[in-house]
Amino acid sequence: MQIKSIAGIIAFGFICFVSTTLVASPVKDSSEDLFWTDPMTVHDYKKDTDLHNIAASAFAFTELEFVRLGDGMIGLIARNNKSPISKSLDSLEYAYSRLPRVQPVRRFGQFWDALQLRQISLSDARLANSVIGGDSLGGVTPLMQVRAYLLVVLLEDILYDIDKAFMSPINWGASSLSKKPVRVKSLGYVADGMGYFRWQISAGLKRINREVVRVSSKAITMIEKSRDAMTRRKLKKQNQHVQIYSKMPLSVFMANRDYFKNKKHTAMVSTVQDWRDRIYRSPLALPDNIRQENFSMERLSTLDPSQEVIIATPYALWEKTPRALKKYVITSEELDEAMREGMTK
Amino acid sequence: MKRILLWLFLAIWFTSSVPAHAASTASRGTHKAALPDSKILFIFVDSLRPDVVDDMVDKGQLPTIKKLFYDQGLRFPNFFSTFPSLTITAFTCLITGKWQDQSGLKAQSVFERFPVRKKNIMKRMFFIPEHFPRYFNLLSRVDKPSFILKQNGIKAFYDYLGEKYHSSVVPVHPLIAPWAWPHVAANDVEHPYRVTIEAAERLDNVNGLYGLRYMVPDTRGKLFLLWFTEMDEDQHRYEWGQFSQEVRKKIEGVDKWIGKLHEAFMREDNGRAPYVVFFSDHGSYGGMGGIYNQPYYLDRDFFYKTLKMNVRSPDYVISHPGTDLSSFTFIDNMGRGQARIFLPVGDSNSGKWDRPNTLYELQHYGLGPNREPVNLIRELLNIDLSQRNKFPEKIDPHPVDFLIIKLSEELIYIAKRTGNDALIHIESTEGKLRYRYEPAHNVSQDAKGSLNYEAASADDPFGYLKHPHFHTPDPEKFIGEFHNDQEWLEATYETDYPDAISAIVHALMWKPEFAPMAKAQDPDIWLSATPGWNFRSEDIHGADHGSAYKDSLRSILMLSGPNIRSGIDPSPHRIIDVTPTLFQILDHSEKTDFDSEPIGGIFAN
Numbered sequence: 009m010q011i012k013s014i015a016g017i018i019a020f021g022f023i024c025f026v027s028t029t030l031v032a033s034p035v036k037d038s039s040e041d042l043f044w045t046d047p048m049t050v051h052d053y054k055k056d057t058d059l060h061n062i063a064a065s066a067f068a069f070t071e072l073e074f075v076r077l078g079d080g081m082i083g084l085i086a087r088n089n090k091s092p093i094s095k096s097l098d099s100l101e102y103a104y105s106r107l108p109r110v111q112p113v114r115r116f117g118q119f120w121d122a123l124q125l126r127q128i129s130l131s132d133a134r135l136a137n138s139v140i141g142g143d144s145l146g147g148v149t150p151l152m153q154v155r156a157y158l159l160v161v162l163l164e165d166i167l168y169d170i171d172k173a174f175m176s177p178i179n180w181g182a183s184s185l186s187k188k189p190v191r192v193k194s195l196g197y198v199a200d201g202m203g204y205f206r207w208q209i210s211a212g213l214k215r216i217n218r219e220v221v222r223v224s225s226k227a228i229t230m231i232e233k234s235r236d237a238m239t240r241r242k243l244k245k246q247n248q249h250v251q252i253y254s255k256m257p258l259s260v261f262m263a264n265r266d267y268f269k270n271k272k273h274t275a276m277v278s279t280v281q282d283w284r285d286r287i288y289r290s291p292l293a294l295p296d297n298i299r300q301e302n303f304s305m306e307r308l309s310t311l312d313p314s315q316e317v318i319i320a321t322p323y324a325l326w327e328k329t330p331r332a333l334k335k336y337v338i339t340s341e342e343l344d345e346a347m348r349e350g351m352t353k
Numbered sequence: 354m355k356r357i358l359l360w361l362f363l364a365i366w367f368t369s370s371v372p373a374h375a376a377s378t379a380s381r382g383t384h385k386a387a388l389p390d391s392k393i394l395f396i397f398v399d400s401l402r403p404d405v406v407d408d409m410v411d412k413g414q415l416p417t418i419k420k421l422f423y424d425q426g427l428r429f430p431n432f433f434s435t436f437p438s439l440t441i442t443a444f445t446c447l448i449t450g451k452w453q454d455q456s457g458l459k460a461q462s463v464f465e466r467f468p469v470r471k472k473n474i475m476k477r478m479f480f481i482p483e484h485f486p487r488y489f490n491l492l493s494r495v496d497k498p499s500f501i502l503k504q505n506g507i508k509a510f511y512d513y514l515g516e517k518y519h520s521s522v523v524p525v526h527p528l529i530a531p532w533a534w535p536h537v538a539a540n541d542v543e544h545p546y547r548v549t550i551e552a553a554e555r556l557d558n559v560n561g562l563y564g565l566r567y568m569v570p571d572t573r574g575k576l577f578l579l580w581f582t583e584m585d586e587d588q589h590r591y592e593w594g595q596f597s598q599e600v601r602k603k604i605e606g607v608d609k610w611i612g613k614l615h616e617a618f619m620r621e622d623n624g625r626a627p628y629v630v631f632f633s634d635h636g637s638y639g640g641m642g643g644i645y646n647q648p649y650y651l652d653r654d655f656f657y658k659t660l661k662m663n664v665r666s667p668d669y670v671i672s673h674p675g676t677d678l679s680s681f682t683f684i685d686n687m688g689r690g691q692a693r694i695f696l697p698v699g700d701s702n703s704g705k706w707d708r709p710n711t712l713y714e715l716q717h718y719g720l721g722p723n724r725e726p727v728n729l730i731r732e733l734l735n736i737d738l739s740q741r742n743k744f745p746e747k748i749d750p751h752p753v754d755f756l757i758i759k760l761s762e763e764l765i766y767i768a769k770r771t772g773n774d775a776l777i778h779i780e781s782t783e784g785k786l787r788y789r790y791e792p793a794h795n796v797s798q799d800a801k802g803s804l805n806y807e808a809a810s811a812d813d814p815f816g817y818l819k820h821p822h823f824h825t826p827d828p829e830k831f832i833g834e835f836h837n838d839q840e841w842l843e844a845t846y847e848t849d850y851p852d853a854i855s856a857i858v859h860a861l862m863w864k865p866e867f868a869p870m871a872k873a874q875d876p877d878i879w880l881s882a883t884p885g886w887n888f889r890s891e892d893i894h895g896a897d898h899g900s901a902y903k904d905s906l907r908s909i910l911m912l913s914g915p916n917i918r919s920g921i922d923p924s925p926h927r928i929i930d931v932t933p934t935l936f937q938i939l940d941h942s943e944k945t946d947f948d949s950e951p952i953g954g955i956f957a958n
Binding site for chain 1: 496515516527528529532533535536538539540542545546547548549550567570572573620621622623653657661663670671672673674675676677678680702721722723
């Protein structure tokens with residue numbers, strides 16, 4: 009649970025600058041439009057209702073600062089937008105920024121900054137609640153990790169300060185003697201070691217965060233995929249009668265004819281000339297009126313096998329034919345062109 | 354005694370920060386190098402054009418930029434991006450200091466025909482299959498570019514500098530977003546329930562705020578890199594591109610952020626100014642005088658409708674119902690000013706993805722059993738949009754400016770509609786590449802692979818031979834010989850296609866260790882868009898980048914800071930020159946592996 013909390017917070021950092029993977033509205037009458045074919049997906053980062061966005065937003069709420077919430081409340085009550093808490097804190101920060109930057113002032117500022125008091129948010133409250141209540145629903149949010157990180161940095165800096173102050177007579181003397189800057193450390197080595205471990209641990213934590221974000225994102229994608237499958241099934245059923253046209257040598261068709269025998273759906277197979285004569289010239293016999301008698305095996309088997317045939321099948325039937333036949337698909341414009349070609353000849 | 358020691362300690366502690374400031378003040382003007390222990394504030398504005406900045410500075414719209422880089426500081430008016438002029442590609446060159454052929458990261462998407470590496474251990478353990486061909490959009494898979502670099506053994510800023518490198522959200526980083534960045538985003542957006550959408554729209558603000566809150570107080574960081582990208586987003590949808598007042602407001606916003614950040618860094622460092630680098634990864638074309646780029650839906654209108662092929666691209670899929678959906682062409686049109694085309698071998702339905710097509714195959718490309726083969730090269734070059742050209746007097750109606758085909762590891766073919774083609778011959782001597790650019794006509798290949806062409810002398814696709822600013826005393830002699838990257842840059846930087854030869858070669862070549870990737874990842878055809886057109890799938894009008902045209906390649910580099918000399922350095926430079934320069938300023942002593950040298954003469958005498 010704790011790790012999930014970390015992940016979720018970062019999730020919106022992860023998602024918010026990604027571009028869309030697929031356009032939300034597919035091209036009309038394309039396979040994506042009619043059958044929602046893969047990789048069409050309901051995931052669309054531009055939509056408020058996108059599951060990834062909802063997850064990220066939920067965690068964003070836990071990151072809302074009390075300062076902002078307080079200003080909001082005051083604004084609501086006073087019916088103005090003056091943000092008094094923020095402004096007071098801004099004034100304090102401004103006053104601090106005007107102080108001379110001597111080390112004690114700097115270190116105090118660093119300490120104040122490391123506490124991230126202004127950034128206290130609902131997620132901190134969640135942790136406080138889990139500590140007080142003894143439950144395990146809290147979590148070390150990224151900002152808490154930032155606090156820990158900054159406090160260690162502060163500690164290192166203080167060690168460096170002490171080291172610098174105590175070693176300055178030695179360094180001054182050594183530099184004067186050798187006539188080049190000498191920097192001998194004592195406590196500084198401890199600070200160096202702390203810095204090394206701090207960096208390695210923080211890098212490790214960040215990597216864990218990233219991996220958990222990835223896994224969480226994949227989990228959401230799985231949910232989206234099940235929704236995709238539902239949409240796909242629905243659209244396929246809805247558009248199962250869409251006609252698919254193909255043009256292939258008769259021999260190819262004959263070799264695969266068993267695939268076209270189906271009680272539920274009928275295919276219409278004719279030579280190009282037959283199509284021209286019997287179908288195209290007769291508007292009533294256009295694809296919606298496909299009849300079983302047009303599919304006459306006896307007649308086809310008497311024709312020259314190198315001759316081309318045009319096949320019209322509903323998508324539901326065509327989908328089940330072998331992959332090798334798919335390359336013979338022609339578009340309805342190409343069918344139209346083939347018919348007109350013959351008529352003008 | 355104890356009290357004396359305590360007071361002594363406190364006195365030293367109180368004053369220990371003063372000498373740094375005093376030293377820095379005293380040293381100004383006397384040193385010829387960067388000050389020790391320097392900080393660099395690196396401002397990266399996506400796609401910003403240098404001429405737009407000049408114009409806005411003239412009009413007084415960018416007071417901070419004027420103060421830092423025009424009243425003082427050093428500007429490089431001849432600074433160039435990579436080809437393709439895209440964010441991921443250019444930024445990767447910046448953070449690695451390496452050409453694309455050396456880093457292996459070549460575009461904003463990756464298309465792999467077949468695997469060239471073993472599956473990772475997790476996939477092997479759990480028998481997770483990988484399906485090929487496969488592709489990734491590197492903008493939406495933000496962790497992928499750094500993963501590729503790691504796989505290729507290439508170091509970047511974050512490897513070299515560790516905690517000394519502190520970036521906001523940037524296009525390439527292994528850890529995606531800094532720890533506190535999501536917190537800043539959540540509190541900066543107006544509606545937290547729309548955080549992912551609004552934070553993306555306010556990225557400049559979120560990054561700027563992040564910089565103020567977390568970079569300025571960082572006592573460990575030395576190189577602070579902030580990415581400002583809203584202007585690039587907007588320029589794509591405003592007809593006047595970067596010449597639109599609306600878009601320029603975003604640039605003014607960046608100027609304000611630079612001012613705030615610079616002041617904050619100064620304050621934090623006792624008045625010592627950081628080095629400031631003002632940088633854009635590439636420029637953009639279109640928008641000037643209201644002449645926007647018109648979209649040509651290359652994938653839908655040409656490949657899908659005309660050639661009846663199924664098409665996939667990083668953000669677009671379109672297939673004919675009933676066809677084999679695994680037969681498709683992949684078009685990477687990211688940036689919209691370029692398009693890389695990947696095709697099955699020989700025929701759109703062959704399903705063969707074991708290598709790129711030969712020139713012969715492209716000139717006789719099969720479209721299945723029911724259609725005649727086509728000469729894809731001529732078909733693409735001859736696309737004529739006269740009927741819908743909104744600017745017939747000013748814009749060429751042919752959206753494809755030129756196309757590039759890699760014929761072998763030593764030869765690249767540049768084809769132009771006019772028939773003024775060229776071949777780029779590549780030779781490698783001791784790992785250094787040199788190129789010869791040979792104008793040619795009637796380039797063809799027979800089925801056995803023999804190349805035929807007629808040498809041409811007067812016309813070339815990039816117009817170098819007739820360009821008044823092709824900097825060489827004898828152009829014909831120059832193109833008759835091999836030259837290295839620097840010589841080509843110096844000769845071509847003021848032409849319409851600056852540095853195009855080197856940029857194209859590095860985009861298509863691979864260093865020997867990466868040789869197996871060539872077959873798997875090289876595009877069959879690479880298009881560069883004609884100014885005034887793009888290969889966009891959305892119906893919006895604006896400016897774009899990606900192409901090899903000068904407006905796309907011209908970028909920004911300006912420096913300011915202690916001891917940096919004032920003025921202009923007119924000599925041409927590239928993105929890979931910036932990396933060693935930054936490391937020189939940082940006085941980074943550890944070993945690096947950059948493809949370039951620091952820019953010389955940046956410090957005042």
